[in-house]
Amino acid sequence: MIQRTNQGPRDEIVLVCRRLYERGLVAGPDGNVSIRQADGSILVTPSGLSKVDVTPDDLVVVTLDGRVRAGRHAPSSELRMHLRIYQRRPDVGAIVHAHPPTATGFAVAGEAFVAPVLPEVILQLGEVPLVPYATPGSEELADAFEPFLANHDGFLMANHGATTVAPTLATAHQRMESLEHAARILYVARAIGGVHELSVADVQSLRVRREGSR
Numbered sequence: 233m234i235q236r237t238n239q240g241p242r243d244e245i246v247l248v249c250r251r252l253y254e255r256g257l258v259a260g261p262d263g264n265v266s267i268r269q270a271d272g273s274i275l276v277t278p279s280g281l282s283k284v285d286v287t288p289d290d291l292v293v294v295t296l297d298g299r300v301r302a303g304r305h306a307p308s309s310e311l312r313m314h315l316r317i318y319q320r321r322p323d324v325g326a327i328v329h330a331h332p333p334t335a336t337g338f339a340v341a342g343e344a345f346v347a348p349v350l351p352e353v354i355l356q357l358g359e360v361p362l363v364p365y366a367t368p369g370s371e372e373l374a375d376a377f378e379p380f381l382a383n384h385d386g387f388l389m390a391n392h393g394a395t396t397v398a399p400t401l402a403t404a405h406q407r408m409e410s411l412e413h414a415a416r417i418l419y420v421a422r423a424i425g426g427v428h429e430l431s432v433a434d435v436q437s438l439r440v441r442r443e444g445s446r
């Protein structure tokens with residue numbers, strides 16, 4: 233359980249980086265985590281450092297249009313994607329990008345999580361679309377998110393990884409863990425005989441609960 237009492241956003245990001253690394257959702261310098269701060273600036277992980285080594289002082293402060301305000305490292309190479317999400321979604325307060333192996337396997341296979349199969353996924357994430365491939369770190373990758381941003385909180389990224397967003401970092405992190413957990417379950421279900429989808433009525437009642445809690 234992540235301890236969050238009396239912690240500022242820097243400590244919270246560092247803990248989530250360690251959790252991502254310990255659960256194998258990133259390898260070394262993969263992935264990036266950010267928080268929108270009260271003054272509107274973005275606190276983001278640095279480029280190049282392993283997630284297990286990141287300290288609170290390594291984090292970089294940037295403006296919403298990408299100017300570096302403070303930090304001894306360059307910001308994450310995926311900063312453009314983070315900024316685009318914050319610009320388009322005022323409700324988003326934190327973003328987690330990782331390369332969870334099973335979920336990314338679905339993204340490499342060209343699959344989105346659109347089948348209504350697991351109640352927890354529908355409640356936590358809703359439908360998870362597949363964002364078309366673009367070069368990591370590029371403006372084109374930020375562009376590729378555009379059609380999906382308004383209506384989704386979790387995204388598979390073709391041939392790359394996954395991104396989750398939420399009002400708080402705790403929830404964005406939980407969503408990333410849920411995404412990978414669901415991917416593992418789906419993978420096993422297929423291996424042992426197939427996936428049974430939930431009924432339309434069951435999915436509708438879950439959607440109502442999700443909209444009520446958003």
Ligand SMILES: [Zn+2]
Binds near residue numbers: 263329
């Ligand atoms: Zn990545």
